[in-house]
Amino acid sequence: MGATERPDVAAMRAYADELRQMFNRLQDEGLELHAKAKAVQVTETSPDGLVSVTVGARGELIRLDLDPRIYRRPDARALADTIAETARKAAAKAQENVMRILEPVIPADQFKAHLDGDVETVLARLADDMGGGR
CATH class of the missing domain: 3.30.1310.10 (Nucleoid-associated protein YbaB-like domain)
Structure with missing residues (x-):
């Protein structure tokens, strides 16, 4: 993280990297x-x-x-x-x-929330992952 980079930007970049890795695993596996x-x-x-x-x-x-x-x-x-x-x-x-x-490509709790139609949990997890918790 650069000296002038804000923590929320760093969190978003980290989340984007995590999504990219998940996408690559999905493509591969x-x-x-x-x-x-x-x-x-x-x-x-x-x-x-x-x-x-x-x-x-x-x-x-x-x-x-x-x-x-x-x-x-x-x-x-x-x-x-x-x-x-x-x-x-x-x-x-x-x-x-x-x-x-x-589970190797989709965390079980996230998958379960999607299956259950639990939009609040899915969105809360997304917000937490992006550093902007509710």
């Missing part, structure tokens, strides 16, 4: 990481072992397996709740796996 992330599949089984759900990287349902023993207890609401909860757990694990794969 992006396609491979994208392929790995896109290929993520997670299978989760309910605690009673009667429901098995497989989801993809975005939590989309790929496969649903129901053990025939579910017909021994004909409770549609309980079955629906079990399927939904098992799918939620599988989707959460898939999201964690994708974040772990992309």
